[in-house]
Amino acid sequence: MWLLFSGGGMVAALVLPALLILLGVVVPLGLLGAPDHAHLLAVLRFPLTRLTLLAVCFLCLVHAAHRFRYTLQDGLKLTRFDGAIATVCYSAALLGSAAAAYLLFVSL
Amino acid sequence: MPEEITLQVARYRPEQEDRPTFDEYKVPLRKDWAVLDGLNYIKDELDGTLSYRWSCRMGICGSCGARVNGEPKLTCGTFLTDYAPGPVRIEPLANFPIIRDLVVDLTDFLVKLGAVQPWLIRDEDKPVEEGEYLQTPAELDEYKQFSMCINCMLCYSACPVYGLDDKFLGPAAIALAQRYNLDSRDEGADRRLTVLSQPEGVWGCTFVGECSRACPKGVDPAGAIQRYKLTAATAAVKKLLMPWGQR
Amino acid sequence: MTTQRLYKPRISVLWWLSRRSYTLFVLRELSSLFVGWAVVYLLLLIRAVAGGPVAYQRFLHWSASPWAIVLNVVTAAFLLYHTVTFINLTPQAMVVQVRGRRVPPRLLLGPLYLAWLVVSAVLVWLVVG
Structure with a gap:
């Protein structure tokens, strides 16, 4: 579990800032023209992109779930509900990963 | 007339109060005085009922830990002039039950310290005639910093x-377990793994870093x-992949 | 012998406000929420791209709405905080040996930040094309 957490943390650290700042801040603010739809589709349909993105989503979500589980417990003194909190957090991460798999390998 | 500084010292006298209160004392502010010297001045000159632990006055025995203005410190190595003009608030170490004034109950830490077996473990001792266990400087460097721990419990x-x-097993106990795990003469890593890899072992830590x-x-x-x-995660994965393996 | 009457201090629910370093720690841990949101946002974008040019335009329009931008700016700040704290703590958690000698922890930071720059550059190039 911890290997997934720290691996995910590293992936999130390296990958997410660039993507989110570009696609969530720079492009919506109009500082840079939105990428062409056909170009994005081509990049996303490349098999290696799909696999990498799925791995990135899975690792980041597991990382987030694991960390948030302990944040809730320590920050709000909820250690006695650990079982329930852990179940909810990890289920959410798995659901998100399943959605990512569906989007990347079925929808696209 | 020498300069003075006010110490606000936490007092807990179980026979007369339910919770800690603060007493204020004025002590001389001298350049060479540590907080511990201030406490000793109170005990000797102002109020003999104040209780606190100390021994060596030189940062080795690890018994004079307290919170100075909220920060865990060795009172023998923390100088009053750094807190001038004051007042300085002195409280017992946090997270431990308080017995009296600045004296906390160490039982929990001592139990945990013993649990990690902080001594050299050998599968088989070498006969004395064969001489000492040799170690290179590089092997010494592997664990040396962890052997500096003086069990003062500031980290707790x-x-x-x-x-x-x-x-939670806590910082010093785990660091001391590592002090022996990383020692080339030790063969007890497997025995410590059972204690350290429990949820209350290393997994309790969220890397606050304090x-x-x-x-x-x-x-x-x-x-x-x-x-x-x-180490623990690798061991767990190994066990999962090779359940029949001995180590 | 009298029985001891120990005083057991209790930690308040707001313990993480009591010291600056504790607050910074909890903020670091809270970055997990924003890591989660960043993934969800990217998945929404992928869904829009998969849905065709019209869906993609709708997504671009929605992502330019004020609250989406505010949320994403906050998210970006937390992601950067996550990256910096995570990279800075890595040498403390990992011992790297080269030719039997331990690499000084500080020397590990350079390659890590370089890797971040390279990965970011590749990603930007992939997206912008």
Whole structure:
């Protein structure tokens, strides 16, 4: 579990800032023209992109779930509900990963 | 007339009060006086009922730890002039039950310290005639910083995880386990693994990092714990892949 | 012998406000929420791209709405905080040996930040094309 957490943390650290700042801040603010739809589709349909993105989503979500589980417990003194909190957090991460798999390998 | 500084010292007298209160004392502010000298002045000259632990006055015995203005410190190595003009607030170490004034109950820490078996473990002792166990300087460097721990428990006072859940094994005990795990003469890593890899062992730690900042001896318990997480995780994966393997 | 009457201090629910370093720690841990949101946002974008040019335009329009931008700016700040704290703590948690000698922890930071720059550059190039 911890290997997934720290691996995910590293992936999130390296990958997410660039993507989110570009696609969530720079492009919506109009500082840079939105990428062409056909170009994005081509990049996303490349098999290696799909696999990498799925791995990135899975690792980041597991990382987030694991960390948030302990944040809730320590920050709000909820250690006695650990079982329930852990179940909810990890289920959410798995659901998100399943959605990512569906989007990347079925929808696209 | 020498300069003075006010010390606000936490008092807890179980026979007369339910919770700690503060008493104020004025002590001389001298350049060479540590907080501990201030406490000794109070005990000798102002109020003999004040209770606190101390012994060596030189940062080796690890018994004079207290919170000075909220920070866990060795009172013998913390100078009054750094807090001038004051007042200085002195409280017992956080996260431990208080017996009286600045004296806390060490039982929990001592039990945990014993649990990690902090001594050299050999499968089979070498006969004395064969001489000593040799070690290179590089092998010594592997664990040397962890052997500097003086069991002062400042790291436990700084650790919010231990404060929230005292089942957590805690920084110093894990660092000391690593001190022996990383020693080339030791063969007890497997025996310590069972204690350290429990949920209340290394996995309780969320890497706040305050223990390493609090340590007066430059030990890095936070680093030791994270490094051990890798060891424990690798061991778990190995066991999963090769359940028949011995080690 | 009298029985001891120990005083057991209790930690308040707001313990993480009591010291600056504790607050910074909890903020670091809270970055997990924003890591989660960043993934969800990217998945929404992928869904829009998969849905065709019209869906993609709708997504671009929605992502330019004020609250989406505010949320994403906050998210970006937390992601950067996550990256910096995570990279800075890595040498403390990992011992790297080269030719039997331990690499000084500080020397590990350079390659890590370089890797971040390279990965970011590749990603930007992939997206912008």
